[in-house]
Every structure is written in C-alpha cells, then in structure tokens.
C-alpha cells in the first residue's frame with residue numbers, strides 16, 4: 448500500500464461529494480438526515496439510478512476538476528451497483544471514498560470486492576464503542592460488526608479514516624476511539640461538533656445529545672494527544688477556536704478553514720451537488736453553477752456591484768465568501784457579545800445556531816490579538832498542522 452506524505456502546505460481541496468439517497472441500515476439519533484431516512488416517501492429517500500450517479504461523477508470530474516469524491520448514502524455500501532460506481536469513479540480519475548458505518552464489510556468478501564473495485568479508502572463513522580455505540584445507532588450488535596469490518600480492512604489493505612460526532616454519548620469514548628484509530632493504522636480522524644444541520648434544524652436536538660463546549664474540550668484534547676503522539680492527522684470541525692488551548696487550534700476547522708482540508712469538500716462542486724435534483728432519484732440534473740454565481744444568490748453578496756465579474760475577487764476570496772454564507776445564513780452561527788473583543792473573530796464562526804439557547808454565551812473566551820493585529824488569514828492556525836497527502840494528490844498538494 449502506498450503511504451501518504453505529510454505537509455504543512457495548505458491548498459484548496461479538490462474533493463467532491465455525492466448523496467446517493469437517504470436509505471440506511473442504521474438509525475443514528477443525531478443523523479442530519481434522520482427524517483429523510485425514516486420517510487420512505489421523501490424524494491431524497493430512495494437511491495438514485497446508477498446512470499444518474501455516473502453523470503454526477505462525470506460532471507464533478509470534467510466540469511469542476513475534482514479528483515476525489517466522498518460517496519454518501521444514507522449508507523453507500525448497501526447501494527445496488529456500488530462496486531460498478533466505484534470502478535467508474537476510479538477509472539475517470541475521481542478517487543472514491545465511502546463514508547460508511549462499515550457494517551456490511553463485516554463480511555471479508557464484501558470488503559475485498561470494494562477494494563478490488565478501486566475504492567481509495569473508507570471514512571468509517573465510529574461514534575462511540577460497545578453497547579453505547581449500539582444504543583446511539585439504534586441497532587444491537589452494530590459495534591461487533593464494525594470491529595469485524597475494521598479487522599477486514601486491515602486484512603485486505605483497505606485504508607481507513609474515522610469520523611466521530613461529538614455527542615454527549617461519545618465523549619467518554621473519545622480517547623479509546625483515538626486508540627482504536629492508532630491500532631488499525633487510520634490515516635486521519637475527524638471529530639465533528641454535533642450541529643443543528645439539515646433535519647437537526649427542526650427542533651429534535653436536546654440536552655440528551657448536545658454537550659456544552661466545556662464538556663467536550665477535556666476528552667477531546669485527551670484524544671488529540673493520543674493521535675498527535677501516534678502521528679495521525681486529527682481534525683476537529685465546527686468548534687469555536689477559543690474553546691481549546693492554543694496548541695490545539697491547528698486542528699480546528701471552522702467553515703473558513705474547511706476548503707484547505709484535502710479530506711473535506713470543494714465548496715464549488717458542493718454548491719451544485721447540494722441542489723435537490725442531484726439528491727433525488729427522479730428527474731435530470733441542474734444546470735451547472737460556478738461558486739461565484741452560487742455566492743451571488745446570497746443576500747450577503749447580491750447587492751454588491753460587479754460581484755460576478757470583479758477581477759479583484761480571488762479564488763480564495765470566493766471560497767471565503769462561501770464559508771461566511773454557509774456559517775451565517777445556512778447554519779445560523781452566532782457571535783456572542785464578547786466575540787467583539789476577540790483577535791480571531793475574523794476567522795472563527797462563533798457558536799452554532801441554537802447553542803446559546805441551550806447553554807448561553809458564558810464560555811466565550813476572547814483570544815488576544817497578536818502584536819501585529821487581529822488574525823485575518825483563515826490558515827493562521829491550521830498552517831501549523833501536518834496533514835496527510837495521498838500519493839495521487841502529491842503533484843499539486845505538496
């Protein structure tokens with residue numbers, strides 16, 4: 448197996464994303480698509496036809512220039528034709544990753560078939576361990592199957608990365624999830640704040656699952672220490688910068704930092720695949736849209752004269768504008784009163800939309816501005832992080 452290189456160079460990601468349909472073999476309590484997974488008559492519930500999925504992949508490769516893709520379902524390993532789709536993806540130069548609970552891969556031959564179809568790696572959702580995991584995903588025996596699947600990945604040489612959502616139930620397990628990542632040779636671990644995204648914006652969130660930032664930080668730092676000691680890339684998504692000590696801020700990716708994570712999604716192609724026609728079984732595909740055109744639809748930029756053809760707006764600016772729209776308009780992130788005195792406010796999203804209603808703004812801890820003035824470069828902290836670069840990306844990312 449080719450080993451990835453590491454770098455502190457930050458460049459824009461070329462990874463796309465697709466949702467094949469919200470059909471799943473688990474029922475995670477914190478799922479962002481919970482309602483669509485449950486409702487069989489929801490237009491996004493059924494898997495799309497293979498030809499439509501291939502057309503989306505071709506567009507990401509040929510129009511948006513993506514060279515990798517995160518394939519989501521629901522659960523993509525139960526998608527009929529997943530091996531043919533992954534084979535097509537690898538053939539056109541779009542290296543496929545499956546975002547998966549991996550339960551299907553408890554059968555070694557299923558794991559081997561995916562490996563043989565050209566899957567580059569798996570991003571396995573490890574949201575806790577043991578009975579705790581079974582409870583949170585709603586299926587008894589799920590943890591045992593997931594561990595068997597990870598054993599199979601090691602046996603067949605399938606690279607893995609981990610996703611772990613920071614719900615209250617996962618906090619006691621974070622360090623052990625990190626140790627598990629070390630033991631199976633995971634190439635990266637992403638800890639993801641439990642946000643009010645998609646179906647979770649509709650009021651189901653409660654204190655049963657939502658933890659205060661100050662509850663999350665100690666076990667999170669402990670897990671980061673485990674991964675740092677083992678030299679494994681660790682990313683923390685959507686966590687306010689002031690909520691961890693400065694030495695750990697290199698791991699924190701708010702919306703302005705995400706485009707510089709090669710394991711995250713390209714805002715340009717994401718703006719297109721996120722449109723309903725690309726997420727439903729029925730119908731054709733939407734007209735193509737550039738990131739600048741997508742930004743211009745937002746009230747934040749709609750009134751800006753010449754926004755669409757202003758030569759002074761760089762590509763990095765376009766991604767930053769998209770980040771601000773995503774944080775403030777799509778997800779309702781908010782600054783508290785103390786943020787006004789923070790030297791990092793320009794590059795931080797603040798607290799997630801409904802957080803203050805649960806816990807208030809008392810945990811805010813404004814960061815002192817450096818002597819040169821407030822921090823304005825989104826890469827200020829993440830430029831210190833050593834990130835893995837897959838061999839296929841080495842020519843442009845190193």
Ligand code: SF4
Pocket residue numbers: 687688689690782783785786789790791792793795796797798811812813814
């Ligand atoms: S802007 Fe607010 S939430 Fe972000 S680091 Fe500063 S004080 Fe914390």
